[in-house]
Amino acid sequence: MQRTVRRKGGLDPSMIYKVFGAVLFIYLFLGFMVLPCLNTLTSIFTTRDAAGNLDPMAVIRFFFAGNMPSFVINSLKLAVCLVITVNVVGISIVLLTEYFDIKGAKILRLGYMTTLIYSGVALVTGYQFLYDSNGMLTQWLVRLFPAMNRQWFSGFNAVLFTMTFACTSNHALFLRNAIRGIDYNTVEAARNMGAKPFKVLFKVVMPTLLPTLFSLTVMTFITGLCAMSAPTLLGYNSINPEIVRMAGSSVADEAFPQARAALLSMILALFTIVLLTALNHYERKGHYLSVSKTKAKLVKQKIQNPVWNVVAHAYAYILFLIYMTPVVMIVLFSFQNWPAIRAKSLNVSDWTLINFFGTQDYSYTTSRGKQRIREGVISGVFSNADTVGGIRLSFVLSALAAALTCVIVVIAVNYIFKHRGKKRGGLVEACLLFPWLLPTILICYSYRIFFNSDVWYVLGKNLYYRENVRFLIVMAYTVVKLPFALRMVKAAFYAIDDELEDAARNLGASQLVTFLRVKLPIVLPSVLAVFALNFNALFTEYDMSATFHSSYGKSYAMVIQSMTAEEGRDGYNMNGSGRRCASTVFIMLVSGLILYLVYGVGARDLGERLERRKKRREFFARLTGRKQKTA
Amino acid sequence: MADTRVKQPKGVKLDHISKIYKDPKTGKDFYAVHDVDLTIEPGTFVTLLGPSGCGKTTTLRMIAGFESPDEGEIYLGGEPINALTPNKRDTAMVFQSYALFPHYNVFDNVAYGLRLRKVPKDEIKRRVTDILALVELSGMEQRMTNQLSGGQQQRVALARALVVEPGVLLFDEPLSNLDAKLRVQMRTEIRRIQQKLGITAIYVTHDQSEAMSISDNIILMKGGVIAQMGSPMEIYYHPNSEFVADFIGECNFLKGPVSSVGAGEATVKIAGVDVPVATDKRVSLGEEGEIVLRPEAITIADRGMLPCRVELSCFMGSYQNYHVRVGDTLVKITDNCPINKEIFDVGDNAYISFDKNCAHLL
Numbered sequence: 001m002q003r004t005v006r007r008k009g010g011l012d013p014s015m016i017y018k019v020f021g022a023v024l025f026i027y028l029f030l031g032f033m034v035l036p037c038l039n040t041l042t043s044i045f046t047t048r049d050a051a052g053n054l055d056p057m058a059v060i061r062f063f064f065a066g067n068m069p070s071f072v073i074n075s076l077k078l079a080v081c082l083v084i085t086v087n088v089v090g091i092s093i094v095l096l097t098e099y100f101d102i103k104g105a106k107i108l109r110l111g112y113m114t115t116l117i118y119s120g121v122a123l124v125t126g127y128q129f130l131y132d133s134n135g136m137l138t139q140w141l142v143r144l145f146p147a148m149n150r151q152w153f154s155g156f157n158a159v160l161f162t163m164t165f166a167c168t169s170n171h172a173l174f175l176r177n178a179i180r181g182i183d184y185n186t187v188e189a190a191r192n193m194g195a196k197p198f199k200v201l202f203k204v205v206m207p208t209l210l211p212t213l214f215s216l217t218v219m220t221f222i223t224g225l226c227a228m229s230a231p232t233l234l235g236y237n238s239i240n241p242e243i244v245r246m247a248g249s250s251v252a253d254e255a256f257p258q259a260r261a262a263l264l265s266m267i268l269a270l271f272t273i274v275l276l277t278a279l280n281h282y283e284r285k286g287h288y289l290s291v292s293k294t295k296a297k298l299v300k301q302k303i304q305n306p307v308w309n310v311v312a313h314a315y316a317y318i319l320f321l322i323y324m325t326p327v328v329m330i331v332l333f334s335f336q337n338w339p340a341i342r343a344k345s346l347n348v349s350d351w352t353l354i355n356f357f358g359t360q361d362y363s364y365t366t367s368r369g370k371q372r373i374r375e376g377v378i379s380g381v382f383s384n385a386d387t388v389g390g391i392r393l394s395f396v397l398s399a400l401a402a403a404l405t406c407v408i409v410v411i412a413v414n415y416i417f418k419h420r421g422k423k424r425g426g427l428v429e430a431c432l433l434f435p436w437l438l439p440t441i442l443i444c445y446s447y448r449i450f451f452n453s454d455v456w457y458v459l460g461k462n463l464y465y466r467e468n469v470r471f472l473i474v475m476a477y478t479v480v481k482l483p484f485a486l487r488m489v490k491a492a493f494y495a496i497d498d499e500l501e502d503a504a505r506n507l508g509a510s511q512l513v514t515f516l517r518v519k520l521p522i523v524l525p526s527v528l529a530v531f532a533l534n535f536n537a538l539f540t541e542y543d544m545s546a547t548f549h550s551s552y553g554k555s556y557a558m559v560i561q562s563m564t565a566e567e568g569r570d571g572y573n574m575n576g577s578g579r580r581c582a583s584t585v586f587i588m589l590v591s592g593l594i595l596y597l598v599y600g601v602g603a604r605d606l607g608e609r610l611e612r613r614k615k616r617r618e619f620f621a622r623l624t625g626r627k628q629k630t631a
Numbered sequence: 632m633a634d635t636r637v638k639q640p641k642g643v644k645l646d647h648i649s650k651i652y653k654d655p656k657t658g659k660d661f662y663a664v665h666d667v668d669l670t671i672e673p674g675t676f677v678t679l680l681g682p683s684g685c686g687k688t689t690t691l692r693m694i695a696g697f698e699s700p701d702e703g704e705i706y707l708g709g710e711p712i713n714a715l716t717p718n719k720r721d722t723a724m725v726f727q728s729y730a731l732f733p734h735y736n737v738f739d740n741v742a743y744g745l746r747l748r749k750v751p752k753d754e755i756k757r758r759v760t761d762i763l764a765l766v767e768l769s770g771m772e773q774r775m776t777n778q779l780s781g782g783q784q785q786r787v788a789l790a791r792a793l794v795v796e797p798g799v800l801l802f803d804e805p806l807s808n809l810d811a812k813l814r815v816q817m818r819t820e821i822r823r824i825q826q827k828l829g830i831t832a833i834y835v836t837h838d839q840s841e842a843m844s845i846s847d848n849i850i851l852m853k854g855g856v857i858a859q860m861g862s863p864m865e866i867y868y869h870p871n872s873e874f875v876a877d878f879i880g881e882c883n884f885l886k887g888p889v890s891s892v893g894a895g896e897a898t899v900k901i902a903g904v905d906v907p908v909a910t911d912k913r914v915s916l917g918e919e920g921e922i923v924l925r926p927e928a929i930t931i932a933d934r935g936m937l938p939c940r941v942e943l944s945c946f947m948g949s950y951q952n953y954h955v956r957v958g959d960t961l962v963k964i965t966d967n968c969p970i971n972k973e974i975f976d977v978g979d980n981a982y983i984s985f986d987k988n989c990a991h992l993l
């Protein structure tokens with residue numbers, strides 16, 4: 001039998017779009033992912049000696065002869081220690097709030113979750129504010145224990161302490177979900193067969209959490225390895241700060257700094273790839289899923305032994321204090337005036353909004369005893385030109401990058417779904433997941449070095465030059481956020497019933513109309529959530545900003561970092577601490593609002609939203625005395 | 632009341648169409664639909680029936696344009712449509728999951744196809760109102776789809792397909808998500824509306840009772856090919872194979888050699904007894920004959936045609952269910968309205984009988 005001819009061939013408009021899309025995608029992938037990273041890789045082996053001869057192994061020799069291994073060892077040490085401390089604290093906070101019957105668990109949970117809105121550079125500078133040698137808590141502790149080392153909060157200890165509490169957010173989210181998914185009947189069955197409570201915990205509950213714990217452990221290890229803001233601000237010689245330092249160095253100061261930075265970033269990439277491959281391999285085995293058709297909700301376990309019960313309660317509240325103290329103190333001090341902040345003493349009479357709005361003059365006495373006044377140098381977050389500039393720049397760059405990420409990912413995922421099970425769909429997906437394998441620092445470092453010269457395929461421009469760096473930052477932000485966005489948007493596309501698209505097509509819609517009017521509105525809430533989460537993460541992002549550090553690309557995080565500099569000398573950085581506290585409050589508000597919109601409002605289903613809307617309307621109708629229109 | 636008429640029902644012709652897929656495990660090609668050749672008259676209700684994987688949905692999707700036939704041609708109203716994309720075909724489909732757009736309310740869902748066709752607003756309003764009245768959903772225009780019951784969602788899906796006045800209406804197992812009671816109610820509704828509008832309808836289901844109750848014609852498929860086509864009664868009483876007989880309702884198969892052949896009748900020896908059966912089929916003496924008997928066509932009594940022993944006797948309310956052994960063959964009997972009849976218990980000896988016109992020789 002003869003086969004029929006399917007569709008008409010030829011060059012139709014849709015074909016032109018497809019070709020244009022494919023060319024653009026290849027351009028972006030090669031130009032902004034492959035070539036810069038490839039350049040970094042090759043730069044390791046293209047160093048020249050003093051005579052100008054090619055010496056491919058020079059950096060490797062230098063690596064083993066110099067102090068470079070110490071950076072790698074320091075990073076590994078931090079990562080290993082962090083895995084232990086984060087897991088201990090992370091598992092503790094989840095068990096204390098979800099598994100054991102601890103009084104005040106809801107309040108405790110709120111405290112443990114503050115790191116969701118209080119993280120990154122804001123958290124590190126906040127901890128510094130409280131724990132450094134002049135920090136308020138250090139002062140209290142020294143009063144209690146006079147023999148105590150005032151400098152305890154610096155170097156490895158400080159980084160480990162800060163990151164331990166900063167990195168438990170994932171435990172608070174994912175391990176909590178995992179423990180909530182446990183079928184309580186399995187616990188009851190174990191008890192019924194004679195197991196003691198702690199035996200049940202270790203033999204029944206914990207094993208089902210192992211897959212989640214493994215994923216969290218790998219992610220924590222990578223976080224420790226790639227740590228940037230805490231080591232930089234607290235002074236610890238790990239890989240990332242060293243890469244950034246060398247990226248800005250020149251051959252006049254030291255031997256081939258760029259090639260050494262490239263080698264360090266490649267080492268980091270190797271570790272990341274190996275760890276993510278192991279994680280992927282482990283995840284493919286699948287998680288333990290309850291097969292129960294009538295799953296029972298987990299009932300909190302009362303600790304029967306009174307001594308252990310008291311110990312558990314004490315432990316829970318000590319952790320709560322560690323989590324909450326910096327937040328509360330920062331909030332309180334954000335409403336204190338400059339002298340009070342400098343003296344680290346809370347005073348009700350010193351309450352002010354100056355750290356947020358407005359300016360004040362600063363009067364001081366010179367060494368010759370003269371009274372001087374500097375006008376308006378004590379300024380708040382929203383009245384300080386530098387800070388407002390940083391906020392504005394971060395806002396624009398983050399919003400642009402988050403939007404660009406969403407656009408790329410939505411188009412790509414639509415293509416991937418259309419070509420599900422085909423090689424080209426898989427290829428596009430792999431390209432977008434590519435940045436996931438590479439540490440952020442490698443991508444940013446590669447950008448900084450590669451685009452710091454005229455590059456032919458970006459109109460022959462130097463993208464690290466003056467304002468161009470902002471474009472480079474947007475591109476780096478976008479590339480780094482692609483894998484996360486892809487995973488989220490892909491999950492949203494999975495939720496679209498295939499028959500919806502068929503229905504639209506069957507009713508007469510073209511492919512474009514089907515995409516714009518059927519699929520896009522359905523995935524839009526998820527896309528907006530991805531936009532919001534990416535924006536939130538980028539708005540106070542530190543690692544990339546530090547790598548691209550330039551006067552034309554001074555982001556909010558860099559401004560916050562600059563607030564930690566010595567205050568008051570020559571009138572410079574006046575009220576930096578006040579603005580730092582106020583900035584943290586501002587960031588917490590922004591993050592809190594975004595997370596509420598995404599997980600609070602966004603998590604409600606349509607019915608719930610309509611119900612709430614109806615109630616809102618009824619409320620306003622009652623308020624205004626107007627009659628409600630019936631549907 | 633609604634005044635909705637289809638412009639002109641169209642006939643469908645599938646001219647030796649085939650669809651080839653690649654087996655993901657073996658990588659080999661196989662026919663999902665093979666050489667299907669049939670004609671559907673305008674205004675009729677035709678059901679594609681068969682077990683999972685028989686090719687019925689693939690056939691329907693080829694008519695809708697979601698799949699392209701690898702061989703053969705599809706004609707709609709006499710025009711070949713293979714080269715047309717789904718949005719260019721004069722068909723409308725009601726999906727298994729209803730495929731209602733969750734971000735639109737009832738009115739917008741139903742009006743969707745009309746808006747794409749750039750129908751004036753006033754007319755859209757009139758037509759949507761009419762069609763919603765037809766499916767008894769007046770007053771629910773502003774409701775979101777998740778505020779409707781399953782049956783109401785089904786009606787919206789039907790209204791959305793009907794309102795564009797398609798030449799052919801396609802149904803892809805539209806009732807499978809409803810509970811049993813609602814399913815019966817909705818299939819009656821669908822049939823009522825189809826007959827009222829006189830539209831051509833092609834309906835896919837694996838539920839034989841659904842197919843029997845609403846179809847003018849049934850196309851029974853197996854393994855990508857047509858096993859039998861015909862009216863429900865024809866297929867029920869005159870199946871052309873053991874598969875068709877077994878798929879459409881319960882049935883018994885009694886096998887034995889043909890002992891005599893007469894005009895329109897033959898006799899088959901079952902358990903040593905000559906059993907007459909009406910048939911037009913050409914059979915020869917001594918040939919192995921297989922009689923198809925529906926359980927409700929058999930009666931059980933103290934005396935009768937074939938001796939049997941009762942192995943199961945179960946009161947089912949409206950009927951008594953028996954399993955009896957005739958020779959080596961197990962025979963199922965549905966004895967309707969058993970209240971004033973003699974009830975046989977397990978282990979009793981009895982006789983079964985049936986009318987020769989109710990039996991069918993394969």
